[in-house]
Amino acid sequence: DSGVTQTPKHLITATGQRVTLRCSPRSGDLSVYWYQQSLDQGLQFLIQYYNGEERAKGNILERFSAQQFPDLHSELNLSSLELGDSALYFCASSVEQGVTLGNTEAFFGQGTRLTVV
Amino acid sequence: DAKTTQPPSMDCAEGRAANLPCNHSTISGNEYVYWYRQIHSQGPQYIIHGLKNNETNEMASLIITEDRKSSTLILPHATLRDTAVYYCIVRVVKKGGKLIFGQGTELSVKP
Numbered sequence: 001d002s003g004v005t006q007t008p009k010h011l012i013t014a015t016g017q018r019v020t021l022r023c024s025p026r027s028g029d030l031s032v033y034w035y036q037q038s039l040d041q042g043l044q045f046l047i048q049y050y051n052g053e054e055r056a057k058g059n060i061l062e063r064f065s066a067q068q069f070p071d072l073h074s075e076l077n078l079s080s081l082e083l084g085d086s087a088l089y090f091c092a093s094s095v096e097q098g099v100t101l102g103n104t105e106a107f108f109g110q111g112t113r114l115t116v117v
Numbered sequence: 118d119a120k121t122t123q124p125p126s127m128d129c130a131e132g133r134a135a136n137l138p139c140n141h142s143t144i145s146g147n148e149y150v151y152w153y154r155q156i157h158s159q160g161p162q163y164i165i166h167g168l169k170n171n172e173t174n175e176m177a178s179l180i181i182t183e184d185r186k187s188s189t190l191i192l193p194h195a196t197l198r199d200t201a202v203y204y205c206i207v208r209v210v211k212k213g214g215k216l217i218f219g220q221g222t223e224l225s226v227k228p
Contacts, residue, residue, distance in 0.1 A: 002160065033216065043161065043204075043218040056215045090160055092216070105151065106216055108160035 003027070006091050006109035014117055018079040021112045025072055025093030031055070032074040033092040033106060034066055043090065049074055081116045088113050121205045126223045129199075135192040137222050139205030142186040149208050150181060151216065152190045154201040161204065161218075164190065195226045 003026035013019055025032050034046040045058035049068035060066075063081075068074045078085060094106040122140040129135040141150065151166040165172055165179045167188075172179045178191040192199055204221040 002162075004160075035218075037158075042220055043155075045215055045217055048215050058215070058217075088158060092161075105163040105166060107163060110160045111158070 002107040002109060004091060004093050004107050004109035006089075006112050008112060009110070010113050010115075012115045012117060013081060015081055015083060017081050017116075018077065019081065019114065021076040021078070021089050021091075021114070023074045023076070023091030023093075023109060025074070025091075026107055029093035029095055029107075030072065031094045031106075032068055032072070033094075034060075034074070034076050035090040035092070036087050037090065037111075038084075038087040041087075046076070078114070083116050086114055086116045121207055121219050123203075123205050123219065123222045125220065126225070128225050128227060129192075129195045131197060131226055131228050132194055135195040135199065135224060135226070137190040137192075137203050137205075137224065138187065139190070140187045141205070141207045144185050144207050145209075146185075147209070150179065150185075150188050151206045151208055152177070152179065153204045153206065153216075153218075154199075155204070155221075156198075156201040164203075166208075195224075197226050197228065200224060200226045 005024040007022045030051045033048045035043045037043050046060040047066050048056040052068050063079050066076045088111045090111045092106040092108040095104045152164040153161040155161045165177050167179045181188045202221040202223050204218050
């Protein structure tokens with residue numbers, strides 16, 4: 001158990017709908033990352049938050065948005081869903097404190113499997 | 118972020134050492150090398166990381182060349198449960214040091 005909790009584990013929804021994926025980081029971790037993994041595809045970095053602020057952006061669509069709340073949990077909102085948005089969505093968290101910030105590993109949750117029908 | 122190059126696939130016999138290479142020839146002095154693995158659609162699992170010295174933990178050893186342009190992850194006694202995709206990642210050292218995954222190496226451990 002990595003200590004990172006993602007809910008729900010599975011989600012089935014129709015095209016055009018909007019969903020929210022939730023991530024609870026490990027206790028004390030300030031940084032949260034979101035990734036998308038489509039079938040037989042690699043892990044695509046979407047976005048990162050650090051202590052409530054957006055820190056880095058990857059290949060995130062405009063239909064997608066995220067935020068990190070004061071209690072450090074994060075939500076990824078996916079709207080106007082298309083069939084191609086079906087994928088595993090992973091959240092990761094890391095401490096990111098101090099000078100040697102590269103010296104901190106990120107821990108991943110077990111993902112949310114989104115199926116758009 | 119520096120890019121990494123890994124072989125797409127490798128085989129290893131159960132009980133033998135698995136040596137997974139990674140090239141990162143454009144790595145900068147303050148970038149760390151991280152290794153993760155993903156077992157069949159599970160969340161990626163952290164294995165080990167290092168800057169310039171060789172590192173060892175309960176899972177694996179990491180050997181980084183002196184010029185830091187390449188590294189090798191060693192699983193000393195591979196088991197069937199080590200079958201996974203292994204990712205070598207170079208990560209910047211700053212706030213927002215995002216982890217960018219490449220295609221990785223698919224390691225198959227065979228009986």
